[in-house]
Amino acid sequence: MATTALIILLVLLVFLAAIILIRASAYLRSPEPIDLVDLPEVDTEMVALRLAEAVKCETISTWIDKPADPLELLKVQLQLQRNYPLTNTSLQREIVSDYGLLYAWKGANPETQPVMLCTHLDVVAVDPSTLDQWDHPPFSGEVADGYVYGRGTLDDKGQAVTILEAVEQLLRDGFQPQRTVYIAIGEDEEIGGTRGAAKIAAYLQERGELLEAILDEGGAVIQGILPGLNTPAAVVGVAEKGYLSLHLTVQSASGHSSSPTSHSAIGILAQAIQRLEDHPLPARLDFIRRSYRAAGAGVSPWIQLVMANTWLFGGILRKRLASNIHTNASIRTTTAVTMIQGGYKDNIMPRKAEALVNFRLMPGDTIASVCDFVRKVIGDPRVEIEVPEGAGWESPPQTDTDSQAFQGLSRVIRQVYPDAAVAPYLTLAVTDSHHYTGICSRIFRFTPFLLNETELERVHGVNERISLTNLERMVQFYHLLLRAWAS
Numbered sequence: 001m002a003t004t005a006l007i008i009l010l011v012l013l014v015f016l017a018a019i020i021l022i023r024a025s026a027y028l029r030s031p032e033p034i035d036l037v038d039l040p041e042v043d044t045e046m047v048a049l050r051l052a053e054a055v056k057c058e059t060i061s062t063w064i065d066k067p068a069d070p071l072e073l074l075k076v077q078l079q080l081q082r083n084y085p086l087t088n089t090s091l092q093r094e095i096v097s098d099y100g101l102l103y104a105w106k107g108a109n110p111e112t113q114p115v116m117l118c119t120h121l122d123v124v125a126v127d128p129s130t131l132d133q134w135d136h137p138p139f140s141g142e143v144a145d146g147y148v149y150g151r152g153t154l155d156d157k158g159q160a161v162t163i164l165e166a167v168e169q170l171l172r173d174g175f176q177p178q179r180t181v182y183i184a185i186g187e188d189e190e191i192g193g194t195r196g197a198a199k200i201a202a203y204l205q206e207r208g209e210l211l212e213a214i215l216d217e218g219g220a221v222i223q224g225i226l227p228g229l230n231t232p233a234a235v236v237g238v239a240e241k242g243y244l245s246l247h248l249t250v251q252s253a254s255g256h257s258s259s260p261t262s263h264s265a266i267g268i269l270a271q272a273i274q275r276l277e278d279h280p281l282p283a284r285l286d287f288i289r290r291s292y293r294a295a296g297a298g299v300s301p302w303i304q305l306v307m308a309n310t311w312l313f314g315g316i317l318r319k320r321l322a323s324n325i326h327t328n329a330s331i332r333t334t335t336a337v338t339m340i341q342g343g344y345k346d347n348i349m350p351r352k353a354e355a356l357v358n359f360r361l362m363p364g365d366t367i368a369s370v371c372d373f374v375r376k377v378i379g380d381p382r383v384e385i386e387v388p389e390g391a392g393w394e395s396p397p398q399t400d401t402d403s404q405a406f407q408g409l410s411r412v413i414r415q416v417y418p419d420a421a422v423a424p425y426l427t428l429a430v431t432d433s434h435h436y437t438g439i440c441s442r443i444f445r446f447t448p449f450l451l452n453e454t455e456l457e458r459v460h461g462v463n464e465r466i467s468l469t470n471l472e473r474m475v476q477f478y479h480l481l482l483r484a485w486a487s
């Protein structure tokens with residue numbers, strides 16, 4: 001009897017192991033080989049100097065009602081006109097809205113739909129308390145040790161300069177696109193893009209344009225960032241999180257603090273905040289699994305075994321991914337309490353306490369579903385919850401990767417980065433591209449630079465800088481991509 005039970009148990013275990021291994025095999029495939037090409041020659045020193053010049057313009061977007069200084073925006077736009085004379089004369093250059101720029105390179109075949117590359121010229125401010133940590137001042141545009149230093153080098157002036165450099169190079173080579181190529185250069189991406197990208201999108205929509213594909217920022221070739229993946233991975237954003245800032249208010253009677261109520265407005269609000277922080281929104285593994293599956297054999301087999309079998313290891317995996325801030329943000333709608341205000345004197349009970357809680361919405365979660373969740377978790381009618389105007393938008397529709405545009409993009413990425421696996425992923429930050437969903441269903445978010453974790457932290461951070469090697473690869477990538485997409 002005992003022997004029979006043991007045999008049944010062994011058969012079940014073998015069966016279980018077989019299922020686990022069969023599922024994992026789909027995650028451990030190597031990518032198809034590609035044809036390598038000669039990469040175009042780039043005058044990298046010159047590109048670096050042009051970028052350095054652009055960095056010196058202090059195009060700082062601070063807040064929705066404090067956009068970048070128009071004179072600084074004009075200065076950098078004039079530099080681009082001067083540095084790229086062929087682009088300036090051969091492409092149609094339009095100023096849409098105040099400082100949003102749209103270049104149009106007319107295609108030879110009017111039957112085809114246009115493609116568009118997007119970038120922006122505004123940058124985030126520099127925290128004054130960190131100035132002494134910069135190796136070179138943030139707006140010096142210093143070129144040193146193989147890098148261009150300064151705010152905007154990674155986000156997003158490096159993209160603007162290298163895209164135009166590639167266009168100029170193609171014009172010099174006599175390249176004629178079949179599809180029309182648009183280059184959209186926003187002025188206020190860092191504060192929502194409502195002045196630049198939103199108006200460019202509306203302008204194109206009015207003209208009845210439907211675009212074949214768009215490439216914007218929001219992904220990169222990353223190394224040493226995804227757990228278990230040691231080879232470089234080119235993560236291409238095919239979806240983007242939505243955005244929501246909820247305003248919480250608690251009102252209570254004012255009075256003398258010598259005879260206080262047991263819970264003040266501040267105390268009630270603090271409890272609500274603690275409940276929110278203690279109850280994160282549920283984790284979903286679909287996106288991260290898709291990225292790992294695409295990364296294939298470059299990932300440690302153990303990690304792939306777990307990723308392929310979330311029906312068995314889902315609990316452990318969720319815990320492990322939640323322990324890192326980056327991977328946690330990849331699996332759930334995040335909750336961040338970012339602002340709080342209440343009380344004005346130490347001996348007066350506060351009449352009102354307010355907080356702003358910022359959520360980044362996972363595709364599938366909506367503003368309405370997150371509001372419901374928040375109400376349920378707080379469970380206190382004394383806490384009023386509202387969405388301030390313009391403080392929320394849904395996650396934009398996802399891009400299907402079953403298209404020639406994605407195939408072309410993947411091929412070019414691997415021609416420039418032969419060691420990289422191309423993996424669709426979820427862009428965690430907001431980009432200008434969400435404004436373009438009305439005119440294009442194939443939006444990809446990817447910048448062709450290679451970043452490790454330290455370099456990733458420099459984006460919006462201290463000592464932002466870009467290597468000359470990355471600048472060279474970026475020009476080469478945009479050059480090949482325009483040939484692939486527009487031929």
Ligand SMILES: [Zn+2]
Binds near residue numbers: 120155156189217
């Ligand atoms: Zn940006």
